[in-house]
Amino acid sequence: MFERKESPPEGDGLVPHLAADRADGRHDAEGRKEGRDVGAGAVPDLEVSPDEDPFNWILTTGTTVGRALISAAQRLGETNSETERLDSQVLLAHVLRQNRSWLFAHHEHELSEEDCRRYADLIRRRRRREPVAYLLGRKEFYGLEFGVDRRVLIPRPETELLVDLVLAQISDRAGRPVVVADIGTGSGAIAITVAMHAPEAKVYGLDISRDALDVAEVNKKRLIPDGGPEFLEGDLLSPLPEPADVIVANLPYIADEEYSGLQSDVRDYEPRLALKAGAEGLDLIERLLEQLPNRVQDRGAVLLEISPRQGEVVQRMAQELRPKPSYVGLRRDYSGQVRMVTLEY
Numbered sequence: 001m002f003e004r005k006e007s008p009p010e011g012d013g014l015v016p017h018l019a020a021d022r023a024d025g026r027h028d029a030e031g032r033k034e035g036r037d038v039g040a041g042a043v044p045d046l047e048v049s050p051d052e053d054p055f056n057w058i059l060t061t062g063t064t065v066g067r068a069l070i071s072a073a074q075r076l077g078e079t080n081s082e083t084e085r086l087d088s089q090v091l092l093a094h095v096l097r098q099n100r101s102w103l104f105a106h107h108e109h110e111l112s113e114e115d116c117r118r119y120a121d122l123i124r125r126r127r128r129r130e131p132v133a134y135l136l137g138r139k140e141f142y143g144l145e146f147g148v149d150r151r152v153l154i155p156r157p158e159t160e161l162l163v164d165l166v167l168a169q170i171s172d173r174a175g176r177p178v179v180v181a182d183i184g185t186g187s188g189a190i191a192i193t194v195a196m197h198a199p200e201a202k203v204y205g206l207d208i209s210r211d212a213l214d215v216a217e218v219n220k221k222r223l224i225p226d227g228g229p230e231f232l233e234g235d236l237l238s239p240l241p242e243p244a245d246v247i248v249a250n251l252p253y254i255a256d257e258e259y260s261g262l263q264s265d266v267r268d269y270e271p272r273l274a275l276k277a278g279a280e281g282l283d284l285i286e287r288l289l290e291q292l293p294n295r296v297q298d299r300g301a302v303l304l305e306i307s308p309r310q311g312e313v314v315q316r317m318a319q320e321l322r323p324k325p326s327y328v329g330l331r332r333d334y335s336g337q338v339r340m341v342t343l344e345y
């Protein structure tokens, strides 16, 4: 899933070109590159309410794109944001239904009354640390755009490795029917992505949250209108109607004590049910491992995302299972952190 305290800014990966631009923006501490595009130097004051209350920030109809961006970035910067300029651009592009490069080519474009109202509202919410992905209502994962809101965890880039591992397991079984079960499917990011890349597989997405499954269903209808995973509600493996060849799970793994130390973007907005997992953060993973007998096929595989600090303990738990898996291994993510546990039978 993700190392919560170090989770990437939520605007990353919205669409590929935005992600790349965002990274650029972070390195542009002086603001020269982006400032040039939006008219650096002019600190707008006319369109900002003289009232210093951040929640009374008002843009006057006719404010230009360039001035709106500078003013919004200042407002976000007052809250110790590290991504204020990028966020201000992504949100304005969203309001204007344009991409970010359009903004830079049209910084004299004047905003309508409705644009001003919507932009001010988004900037106010971002000041309160609401994740950009929720403000936009979408997040890019494995090149696909998933609808997200506060009913589901925002899919993280590191979870894409889990999809790679599932697809490798499926291709190892080429020519044979494969059943895949994604436990704790949330927005459906893993299950839907696997189903899109391996349409021959039978894919289930399971979650205890009806709210999350409603989001997953909408994503499925948009991305795979004529098929896709079957979503089922219930605790861990209990709704799974048949043993699976590949069980994949990005379950909650935050320890109770860690939870209060999470960034407020995560702690105050993402579902607690998707994050917290008891005193050690292992409650869900441990229970899933206990449920595996008879739920995973002979020669099946189980792929779990974990916190880097949980690698050894989960590995030990898996080695103590009966029947004993023939292989238990840890896997690092693309940033070098231990992130996945693989069990093979």
Ligand SMILES: C[S@@+](CC[C@H](N)C(=O)[O-])C[C@H]1O[C@@H](n2cnc3c(N)ncnc32)[C@H](O)[C@@H]1O
Residues within 6 Å of the ligand: 001, 152, 153, 154, 155, 156, 159, 183, 184, 185, 186, 187, 188, 189, 190, 206, 207, 208, 209, 212, 234, 235, 236, 250, 251, 252, 273, 274, 275, 284
């Ligand atoms: C960390 S989120 C992962 C969401 C998604 N798979 C992803 O990677 O973006 C964990 C998910 O597990 C679900 N969950 C929590 N407890 C569960 C349980 N006992 N049984 C099934 N799902 C559970 C939550 O509702 C949440 O959607």
